[in-house]
Amino acid sequence: MPINVPKQLPARAILEKENIFLMEKNRATTQDIRPLKILILNLMPDKERTETQLLRLLSNSPLQVSVDFIHTETYQSKNVRKSHLEKFYQTFSEIKDQRYDGMIITGAPVEHFDFEEVDYWDELVEIMEWTKEHVTSTLNICWGAQAALYYHYGITKTMRKEKISGIYSHKLVRPTNKLVRGINDEFKIPHSRHTDSDYVAVEKHDQLTILDSSDQVGPLLIVSNDEKNVMITGHIEYDADTLLREYQRDLAKGLDIHAPSNYFPDNDQKKQPVNHWRSEAYLIFSNWLNYFVYQETPFTW
Template identity: 45%
Template sequence: MSLRLPSGLPAIEILKRENIFVGDGQQEEETVNRRLRIVLLNLMPLKVITETDFVRLLSNSPLQLEISFMKLKSHVSKHTAAEHMERFYHDFEKLSKEKFDGMIVTGAPVEGMPFEEVDYWTELQEIFNWARENVGSTLYICWAAQAGLYHFYGVPKFPLEKKMFGIFPTVSLKPELPLFRGFDDVFRMPQSRHTEIRRGDIERVDDLEVIAESEESGVSVVRSRSRREFFITGHLEYAPDTLDTEYHRDLGKRDDVEVPKYYYREDDPSKGPLVTWRAHANLLFTNWLSWVVDIE
């Protein structure tokens, strides 16, 4: 495995401490087959955390990968240093001229707003359209999944009475798909959201198919039949402590904060998280990358 990242990216040192080998652009080029090029459009406010989460998963692939980071021109990050953005991220205008095999679009903390009121919605639509025509396969994560389904198919999102928060048992409805190769009958997916998409709205679109679902958290993964797109409502990329951080951050600040379900040992926050999703998260991303290679 060789995963090439921009030289100096904080995720490199973080993952090395986890005994995960990653390379950077200053290392001597190996004699390998063509690298698979993946671009990450990071819409989350804490860029370094999100970068590390996704790179950690991508690093498990035996394939040769090169990761690029895309930023929006119409929105300036307030929670990540401008120097970091300038050094490691590139605008869509530049990256749109390059070829990418796969793309990942992250969630964003704007789910309470109508899509059209998000300040970067117009630019995001342009990126979605470009990805559909120019990228081998795209993963849309959490809010980005809702945004993509709304943009392409008019699928609405609905507010939930209380936050969907926890690690929910999920079932693959199409276990024969390459994305679910090696999956158990039940896998667990982290969810952290205040809105939902509904199966009935997806079933009205001929080009869409629900391929994973949870009895408790609802639609989990949707695919486009005619395109190479997957819409994932949860956060398989989450690190073990992410929901714990969210829980303690919001405790006492919101009136809808509950202990995340199926997350803490014995449902007791003082006993710490029980990690039950990591193996399937690694498998899903490895399967996706292998599938991207196969479809070329």
């Protein structure tokens, strides 16, 4: 997928080294197709790394994509340069009069709080309500998925006794769903979280469909029947070393935490972790872009 991103965005140099197809704005405007407009609400602390991960996955289809980033107005991240936000990000109030073909709402390190206790919850509620009329389909990741399940469908979350961290196997239970076309019957995905949504309530909800199962971590993919919302409970966007960096961060904080499960080759922490989920991640993103966004969105809003 040719993806149109700002020339000076730090993620661009990384993606160009990986031979990702990026496009200059002047070339994009001369093509006789309308690019898909994708809005990303980036709630992750390491915004630049998350930008790279998401843009990489948005890049792998024939569709042209134009991306806008927004950050919260009601909470200022302490882990990103102010100059970076000012240069590459907008706020919701600046884009709320526009319409977008797709939107991505990322995870966030706020699982220990009730939803209403999160500093920017009211702002997120306003954004999620806005998506109903202004976005064709929204991809919600990890805590973003839990927030979407709670706000749109009344599904609560609970704390786990210990953090899920590692690579876990999933089995498809709805292999004919458009979102999982081309994906193996069994696949492995990273998870990193302290909470679970009420999956029994999800299964009983008449507006939601679960696409896979895992005895250890629950489903990865939950889709609303109108395809307006896709919930991804894990982190398919993670790099091979992301769980390692999180583990090292938590150890440095003195937390009592186990090493990521099924992660280090031969359970040897001296060995470099391997990415076992790249193909599934690319397929899920490209299927979402094609079937849930491109095939459904109007040419003109």
